Amino acid sequence: MEFFGHAESWVLVAFLLFVALMVYLKVPGLVAKMLDERAAKIASDLDEARKLREEAQALLASYQAKRAEAEKDAANIVAQAKADAAEYAEEARRKLAETLERRRKQAEQKIAQAEAAAVKEVRAVATEVAVAAATNLIAEAAKGAKGAALIEDSIKAVKSRLN
Numbered sequence: 001m002e003f004f005g006h007a008e009s010w011v012l013v014a015f016l017l018f019v020a021l022m023v024y025l026k027v028p029g030l031v032a033k034m035l036d037e038r039a040a041k042i043a044s045d046l047d048e049a050r051k052l053r054e055e056a057q058a059l060l061a062s063y064q065a066k067r068a069e070a071e072k073d074a075a076n077i078v079a080q081a082k083a084d085a086a087e088y089a090e091e092a093r094r095k096l097a098e099t100l101e102r103r104r105k106q107a108e109q110k111i112a113q114a115e116a117a118a119v120k121e122v123r124a125v126a127t128e129v130a131v132a133a134a135t136n137l138i139a140e141a142a143k144g145a146k147g148a149a150l151i152e153d154s155i156k157a158v159k160s161r162l163n
Helices: 007-024 027-141 145-162
Strands: none
Touching: 007 027, 027 145
């Protein structure tokens, strides 16, 4: 009986009883089941993390593409604005040139009208002077009743031809 006289023997017996009790209560199966569930949850979490990472990468790529498109659109808008500004400036220059040309022509027309009016006025004064001179000459040449009638007819004829 020396076997039960040592403390190590009792520890061995207690350990074997403990292991037998654990096997009887199916503790290793429960532990294995818990470990399997834990491993499945970890695998599920890893899959979820992988999916989230892929979604984040896809979202990042989408935003980068949108940013590149927005930069391209902004560059197009700037280029179009510059082209429009150049077009508007050219149109303004063209309209200014047209306005200046129109004003020059109007000034030339006014000058021509003033020249025509001055020529007409000079002719009218010259006609009046010529008529007065002719009247005096004819009056000197033809004195009397017949001369007065002749003067009146001549004045009417000269006025109608000169005007």
